[in-house]
Amino acid sequence: MRASGSRKAGGMESAGAYGAGKAGSFNFDPVAFFTHPRTILRLMSWVFSMVVFSCIVNEGYINIGSERLLCVFNNNADACNYGVTVGVACFLGSIFFLILDIYFPSISSVRDRRRAVLLDLVFSGLASFLWFVGFCFLANQWQATSADELPLAQGSDAARATIAFCFFSILTWAVLTLSALRRFLTGSNTNLFTWQHLEPAPSNARATPYPIANGATIVTTNPYQAPPFTETLDPQKLTQQRPMAPAF
Numbered sequence: 001m002r003a004s005g006s007r008k009a010g011g012m013e014s015a016g017a018y019g020a021g022k023a024g025s026f027n028f029d030p031v032a033f034f035t036h037p038r039t040i041l042r043l044m045s046w047v048f049s050m051v052v053f054s055c056i057v058n059e060g061y062i063n064i065g066s067e068r069l070l071c072v073f074n075n076n077a078d079a080c081n082y083g084v085t086v087g088v089a090c091f092l093g094s095i096f097f098l099i100l101d102i103y104f105p106s107i108s109s110v111r112d113r114r115r116a117v118l119l120d121l122v123f124s125g126l127a128s129f130l131w132f133v134g135f136c137f138l139a140n141q142w143q144a145t146s147a148d149e150l151p152l153a154q155g156s157d158a159a160r161a162t163i164a165f166c167f168f169s170i171l172t173w174a175v176l177t178l179s180a181l182r183r184f185l186t187g188s189n190t191n192l193f194t195w196q197h198l199e200p201a202p203s204n205a206r207a208t209p210y211p212i213a214n215g216a217t218i219v220t221t222n223p224y225q226a227p228p229f230t231e232t233l234d235p236q237k238l239t240q241q242r243p244m245a246p247a248f
Contacts, residue, residue: 028102038179039101045127045172046094051165053087056080059158062150072155073141083138083162086130090169093123114187121180128173135166 033039060080061069073079097120107113142159150156 033102038176039098041172041176041179042094042098042101045169045176046091046098048165048169048172049087049090049094052162052169053084053091055158055162055165056083056087059155060162062154072145072150072159073138074145076141079138079141082134083166086127086134090127090131090173093127097123114184117180117184117187121177121184124173124177124180128170128177131166131169131173135163135170138163138166 060072060083062072063069071077071080100116104113104116107116142163
């Protein structure tokens with residue numbers, strides 16, 4: 001009986017892993033969602049990536065005496081292309097994971113939830129690494145750019161803004177990576193997988209009693225495991241089996 005009860009308890013725990021036990025029990029609350037720290041970080045990452053590729057596309061190219069456009073980062077087209085590529089990829093990735101966070105509480109499959117968390121971990125880690133490489137690459141190319149290559153300091157403000165927001169993106173995506181890693185390693189903590197706060201069970205909750213035949217009571221703290229060697233008794237049968245006192 002104890003082995004059967006432990007198997008039942010293990011099944012209940014695995015079914016609730018990664019917050020799957022609460023799937024379908026949430027209603028979308030915009031205030032709770034947009035004030036959640038993870039949502040704020042995703043929005044910040046979305047804005048930072050948009051600033052990076054917008055600065056490069058709008059003011060990151062100049063032409064000096066010809067129709068050919070040159071990158072403001074030491075006339076290196078690879079630097080501008082790298083910034084635009086990473087910026088657009090993280091811009092779209094932030095939108096994707098924002099939508100995934102909205103629908104995550106309604107996913108009932110533990111396997112799908114684990115895959116979603118793993119995807120978030122891999123993408124966030126890769127994005128933070130790419131932003132670090134981009135920050136070093138763009139900063140190095142900007143340092144090598146001479147004043148003669150930028151007449152009237154054309155595009156200098158956009159270049160500085162690009163480098164600054166690359167650095168900010170490193171921080172936001174690094175924190176998102178740590179958050180995803182924590183959720184992946186502690187899959188049984190339901191509060192980490194939803195933007196709504198789940199109230200813990202009260203500490204003074206009453207245990208479930210189980211009556212037995214002699215009138216005593218067995219109290220158990222596990223509502224999923226019945227006490228051994230008990231059965232449901234019919235009160236009428238107990239009344240019929242009760243010995244009658246002799247009449248005088």
